[in-house]
Amino acid sequence: MQDNPLTDKVALITGGARRIGREIARRLHREGMRIMIHYRASRDDANVLLSELNTSRSDSAASVQGDLANAAAPEQILLETVHTFGRLDALINNASTFYPTPIKDATEHQWEDLMAINLKAPFFLSQAAASLLDEYQGCIVNIVDIYGRRPLKSHPIYCTAKAGLIMLTRAMARDLAPSVRVNAVAPGAILWPENDADEVSQQRIIARTPLKRMGTPAEIAAAVVFLVRDASFSSGQVIAVDGGRGVVP
Ligand SMILES: NC(=O)c1ccc[n+]([C@@H]2O[C@H](COP(=O)([O-])OP(=O)(O)OC[C@H]3O[C@@H](n4cnc5c(N)ncnc54)[C@H](OP(=O)(O)O)[C@@H]3O)[C@@H](O)[C@H]2O)c1
Numbered sequence: 718m719q720d721n722p723l724t725d726k727v728a729l730i731t732g733g734a735r736r737i738g739r740e741i742a743r744r745l746h747r748e749g750m751r752i753m754i755h756y757r758a759s760r761d762d763a764n765v766l767l768s769e770l771n772t773s774r775s776d777s778a779a780s781v782q783g784d785l786a787n788a789a790a791p792e793q794i795l796l797e798t799v800h801t802f803g804r805l806d807a808l809i810n811n812a813s814t815f816y817p818t819p820i821k822d823a824t825e826h827q828w829e830d831l832m833a834i835n836l837k838a839p840f841f842l843s844q845a846a847a848s849l850l851d852e853y854q855g856c857i858v859n860i861v862d863i864y865g866r867r868p869l870k871s872h873p874i875y876c877t878a879k880a881g882l883i884m885l886t887r888a889m890a891r892d893l894a895p896s897v898r899v900n901a902v903a904p905g906a907i908l909w910p911e912n913d914a915d916e917v918s919q920q921r922i923i924a925r926t927p928l929k930r931m932g933t934p935a936e937i938a939a940a941v942v943f944l945v946r947d948a949s950f951s952s953g954q955v956i957a958v959d960g961g962r963g964v965v966p
Pocket residue numbers: 731732733734735736737738755756757758759760783784785786810811812813814815834860861862863903904905906907908909910
């Protein structure tokens with residue numbers, strides 16, 4: 718463990734209590750990191766994960782609540798992280814909202830929500846974290862989406878927000894260099910949205926995926942570990958973890 722460059726370093730994962738964020742938290746913890754799990758509503762899930770991580774290594778995980786629609790949240794989440802662990806080495810911007818917004822009936826509230834969680838919050842979390850990451854030669858990993866590069870039908874606002882997060886990855890890679898690396902992971906189909914039971918379109922997506930299956934949260938977490946631990950000469954990059962979906966029209 719002592720040879721592991723991540724031992725005792727600190728990662729903050731937004732939306733880290735469930736689904737893909739939880740797997741990223743588990744995997745970075747397994748690599749030796751101490752983990753700050755951010756959540757908004759999933760307090761019970763956060764507590765279960767905390768207990769799991771702290772049982773395997775004491776005082777290695779903590780949690781912080783915050784609604785990223787609230788402009789004061791990024792600063793508070795960072796303050797809590799520093800107060801608990803005293804440093805920050807990796808910020809993983811994973812929290813997201815995702816739902817259709819067909820152009821004819823999309824609302825301003827939907828625009829504000831999708832932009833706030835998928836784009837504005839990662840910017841202001843990164844801003845709040847920048848001096849700490851600079852001090853510890855840390856990194857940022859933004860979880861984007863293959864639909865930030867090609868539009869998903871009826872999701873124009875979500876796709877635009879993720880496209881913005883891809884540009885933000887590149888812009889911050891330039892502006893936060895040379896101390897801080899900034900990269901992104903673009904998942905394809907990994908976990909269906911919890912309110913989406915449309916099996917026909919799910920099967921259609923898998924049929925158009927060259928590897929003919931969905932990905933797993935563990936495969937996203939593996940790409941995050943690569944960017945945090947191994948990609949020491951990479952910044953401004955987006956790694957697609959999409960079963961090859963990006964090469965098919
Ligand atoms: N699932 C996929 O197949 C897939 C595909 C492409 C890209 N992605 C991207 O991968 C990442 C993880 O995907 P996922 O499906 O695991 O995400 P998810 O379940 O849709 O959302 C992750 C977390 O975001 C948090 N969140 C939502 N609104 C918030 C708010 N206002 N303030 C603070 N936190 C908020 C929620 O935390 P609480 O539960 O605590 O409220 C939620 O658990 C996302 O960035 C997503 O866009 C996922």
